[in-house]
Amino acid sequence: MPQHLAERQVLGADHAMVAAYVLGIWGLPPPIVEAVAYHHDPPHGLEPKLGVLAALYIANRIVHEISDQGTDAEGVEKLDMAYVNALGVAGKLDGWRKIAREPQSL
Numbered sequence: 001m002p003q004h005l006a007e008r009q010v011l012g013a014d015h016a017m018v019a020a021y022v023l024g025i026w027g028l029p030p031p032i033v034e035a036v037a038y039h040h041d042p043p044h045g046l047e048p049k050l051g052v053l054a055a056l057y058i059a060n061r062i063v064h065e066i067s068d069q070g071t072d073a074e075g076v077e078k079l080d081m082a083y084v085n086a087l088g089v090a091g092k093l094d095g096w097r098k099i100a101r102e103p104q105s106l
Contacts, residue, residue, distance in 0.1 A: 016040055040077070048086040058084065062093075062100050 007014040020037030035052040039060050042053055061079045084090050 014040070042080075042083060048083060050087050050089060054083075054087055054089075058089070058093075058096070059100075062097055065097070066100055 003015075016037055016039055020033050023036055024033045031052045035056045038053055039056045042048075042057050048054065058079065061077060064077060065079075079093070081090065084093065
């Protein structure tokens with residue numbers, strides 16, 4: 001089971017909800033608060049657009065794909081390809097995955 005779903009089941013809220021609440025109290029801009037709140041599940045029914053929420057959602061899923069390799073497949077959440085296609089960025093995924101796998105030097 002993905003961590004955020006286990007958090008919801010046990011605690012009644014997940015880390016995304018708590019973090020978004022705190023960021024809202026701190027006065028961060030609504031697009032950032034919304035991106036944090038919905039980075040596991042972008043709201044369906046809204047016009048998909050490539051913005052902060054979409055970028056955070058895709059980055060989060062790519063990182064989990066990489067870091068969760070070799071673990072129980074049921075617990076690994078897959079990218080919602082219908083959402084990615086609606087954003088028009090499906091052709092960029094391989095490049096983004098490659099970048100995410102490269103060692104970073106600061």
